[in-house]
Amino acid sequence: MELANTIPRAEGFREACFVKVSPPIGMLPSFDVREKAENALDEILKAATDWQPSTGEAVKGAAYPADTFEFSGTVEEINRHFVEKKWSLGLPVLPPTPERIHEMLKGTVQKSEEVLGQVPPRMGTLTVELAAVYAAMAGCHPEYMPVLIAALEGFLAPEVNWRLALSGTGTSQLIVIVSGPVVKEIGIGCEQGAAGKGHHANGSIGYAINLIAYVVGGSRPPMFDRSTLASPSDYVCWVFGENDRALPEGWKPLHVERGFKHSDSLITVMASYPPAENMDHWSTSAEEHLRWWGHIVNPLQNMGGPCVPQVMEQNPIIALGPEHAHLIGSTKWSKDDFRKAFWEQTRIPLSAWPSACGRERLTEMLGPVTDDSLVPITREPEQFLIVIAGGDGKQSHYFAPLPGSFPVSKLIRR
Amino acid sequence: MEKSEKQAKWKLVNPEALVQVEAGQVNPHPKDLSGKTVVLYWNGKPNGDLFLNRIGELLIEKVDNVKVIKAWEVCPSTKRTDPTTEASRTTAKELAGLNPDLIIGAPGD
Numbered sequence: 419m420e421l422a423n424t425i426p427r428a429e430g431f432r433e434a435c436f437v438k439v440s441p442p443i444g445m446l447p448s449f450d451v452r453e454k455a456e457n458a459l460d461e462i463l464k465a466a467t468d469w470q471p472s473t474g475e476a477v478k479g480a481a482y483p484a485d486t487f488e489f490s491g492t493v494e495e496i497n498r499h500f501v502e503k504k505w506s507l508g509l510p511v512l513p514p515t516p517e518r519i520h521e522m523l524k525g526t527v528q529k530s531e532e533v534l535g536q537v538p539p540r541m542g543t544l545t546v547e548l549a550a551v552y553a554a555m556a557g558c559h560p561e562y563m564p565v566l567i568a569a570l571e572g573f574l575a576p577e578v579n580w581r582l583a584l585s586g587t588g589t590s591q592l593i594v595i596v597s598g599p600v601v602k603e604i605g606i607g608c609e610q611g612a613a614g615k616g617h618h619a620n621g622s623i624g625y626a627i628n629l630i631a632y633v634v635g636g637s638r639p640p641m642f643d644r645s646t647l648a649s650p651s652d653y654v655c656w657v658f659g660e661n662d663r664a665l666p667e668g669w670k671p672l673h674v675e676r677g678f679k680h681s682d683s684l685i686t687v688m689a690s691y692p693p694a695e696n697m698d699h700w701s702t703s704a705e706e707h708l709r710w711w712g713h714i715v716n717p718l719q720n721m722g723g724p725c726v727p728q729v730m731e732q733n734p735i736i737a738l739g740p741e742h743a744h745l746i747g748s749t750k751w752s753k754d755d756f757r758k759a760f761w762e763q764t765r766i767p768l769s770a771w772p773s774a775c776g777r778e779r780l781t782e783m784l785g786p787v788t789d790d791s792l793v794p795i796t797r798e799p800e801q802f803l804i805v806i807a808g809g810d811g812k813q814s815h816y817f818a819p820l821p822g823s824f825p826v827s828k829l830i831r832r
Numbered sequence: 833m834e835k836s837e838k839q840a841k842w843k844l845v846n847p848e849a850l851v852q853v854e855a856g857q858v859n860p861h862p863k864d865l866s867g868k869t870v871v872l873y874w875n876g877k878p879n880g881d882l883f884l885n886r887i888g889e890l891l892i893e894k895v896d897n898v899k900v901i902k903a904w905e906v907c908p909s910t911k912r913t914d915p916t917t918e919a920s921r922t923t924a925k926e927l928a929g930l931n932p933d934l935i936i937g938a939p940g941d
Contacts, residue, residue, distance in 0.1 A: 435861070444878035444941050451879045455886035462887065463894075466865060466934055471858035477851060485846040492837040496844070505847045514845045542849030551847050576918055587941065634849040726876075728912075774878060821913065 435469045437461045481543040482531040484551060486516060505633055507653055509625075511555035522550040525560030526567055527831055534567065535574035538581035540636025544570065549630065556626035559619070561604050565685060566623050568828040569594045569657075570630065572687035579822040583689035584637040587646045590820055591690050592627060592655035593735065595805055597673040598683030600830050601659035608659030610809030624654040631655075649692060664740035664806045666747020672805050675753075676827045683830040686803070688735060690817035691720055698742065699812045704749035704759070707742065711816075712763030716770075716795065720818035723793040724768065724775040727783050730797045733825050735817040736760065737807045742814045753804055761799035765792035862933050866896040871930050873923075873937035874904045876911040880938040887936060901930055 439458050443451060489496060496513050500506040512518065523530055523546070530547040537544050546567065553566055573580045573592065583590040596606045607617030615621070632652065637643045645652075662671045673684035694714050701707035717723045722730055738746070746756050768777070769789040781787055783797070795818075796802065803825055819825075862868050870891060872884040881904065888900040903926075904911040910926050912919070927935055 439883075439938075439940075441941060443880060443883055443938070446879060448879075448882050451882040452886040455883045456890065459887065459890050459894075462936065463865070466861060466870075466936070467863055468861075470860055476855040477853040479850050479852070481850040481852075485848075486843055487846055489842045489844050490839065491842075492839055494837060496842065500847075503848070513842055514847060516843060516845055519845050536852075537849070540849075540851055542851055544849060548847065548849060551845050555847065582913075633847065636851075726913075 433472070435465050435471070437465050481533060482545045482547055484545075484547055504638065506555070507629060507632055507638075509653055511629070512557055514551045514554045518554040519547065519550050522554050522558065522560050522563060523547065525563035526550075527564075528567060534570055537574070537630060537635035539585050540634075542634035542636060544574070544630065544634050548634065549626075552629045552633070553622075553626045556622045556629055557618075558622040558626055559604075562619055562623050564830045564832045565596060565600060565604065565606070565619075566626055568685045568830045569623070569627055569687055572685055572826040572828045573627070573631070575826040577824040578687060578689055578826050579820060579824075580631070580635075580689065582820055582822060584631055584635050585644060586820070587644045588820060589645060589647060589649050589651075589692050591649070591651045591692055591817070592631065593688050593690055593817055594624070594627065594655065594657040595660060595672065595686045595735075595807070596657065596683070596830075597660035597662070597671055597686070597805070598678070598830070599681065600683035600832070601662075606657070606659040608661045608807060609663075612658040612661070612808055613656050620657040620659075621654055624657040627655050627657075628653055651692070658737075658807050661740060661806045661808065664743055666743055666751075669743075669747065669753050669806075672803075673827070678827070678829065683832070684827050685830060686805075686825050686827045688733070688817070688825040689820040689823040690735065691820065693737070693815035693817045694719065696742070696814045696816065697812060698814075701745065704746045704751055704756070707745055708759045708763045711760055715764045715816045715818075716766045717764070717793055718766070718770065719816075721821060722795055723766075724771050724777050724780040726821050727779045729819065729821050730783065730795070731801075732796065732819045732821075732823065733801050733803045734795060734819055735803045735805065735825065737805050737815040737817070739808045739811060739814045740806060741810065741812050743806045754800065756804065757799040757802045760802060761794055761796065765794045767791065768793050865891070865898050865934065867898070868933035869899045869901065869931060871901045871903050871927055871932035871935045873927055873935050874902070874911060875913050875937070875939055876904070877913065877939070877941060880940075883938050884936070901932070903927055903930060906930065
């Protein structure tokens, strides 16, 4: 209920009227669903005619400058205070002193008072200054600020569907891919273990993003974040650089492919489900390797096909490890050749889906279908976003987008 | 706590983000549904339509002259899980366009 009420509250209404029907509703036979409706009817009728709305009150104020306060205690006590105030995720943070914030703001050319946007679902106002506060808490260095701010601008774009990522039941992952010269210049990990431990820039930027997402956005379990299980990615999101040294011959780096100059630095963000890992150690040709993909990736991974056909319009991310990329490149395949083969290999027959998904919306998109019709992940092969990332090892990753989440790229301003 | 960790006086920046809210006005609910128009709103999640279909049948059985409109049938674009606040506002406008006295929705799983 609390989550459901965040939307009317953000629109200026104190509350909406809800009747709670105990879950589940989905995955039940129709008789059970009808019975639940019959049991809820009296309460629905009462709510329809007895409940009256109260007018919401306007809340105004200045988002900049942020307030300061005095605190006496140890660093541990500061951390305990921040947990109690719901200003952290429970892991340690550095105390956000005005001096640390001042230093952090030296890393960006953007003005401290600039409003970057409102973070859902609570719609907390995020200024550049507040981003610096969380960057300081996460232990970022000032030179990371341009990457952090560009990533936040990306997540705030409506196309990313940050609201669903921060409040849905799925195990959402926030993905940040950094490409261009900035990767080397500030030490973004892009080779061995790029997205994991030991890469200070990746880890601290990822921690700052999630502090902002879940504290400024106000989403935490069980009231707002409705993740069924969630994952440690709730603490630190995915941040990795493109390994452009491992690009097969003729393949363009991500930022160039997305319309930017070689000399530009770019972030690309999206919300996804946890990745599927391809650990093919055996294939000796691109064709064999693609068959492996065909058995571990399919449209069911993000409710595609007839369930939510709109996800066929989205852009899954394939992060190819350098060794797999080399195998594909040695066949002289272009990126588009790989996309087409991937698209064909990952189709599965319509008979794989439960009948309850219905077929009418898929028919609207693809025309008449039968049980044997092969359903692809995306409408067109060109929709797959490909990046080379990581180091030695025969591992690649596939990130299925959350419904309604599209990759958004932003120039890193320095 | 570590004995060696020192107590200190700190000046800290408050990380609480401002939530700016405009004052909204909600229409009152009708005191009686007789003769009123009730719009049923389904966002496309599994079985929500079955639930609302039964609610619609029961309303017609129990309430005099109630008019029940299934939004997903007359305005199929409302049958979606809105990814953004902007999309939610669009859905709200589409539902308002059906001139309801009351909207009953089933948004969950």
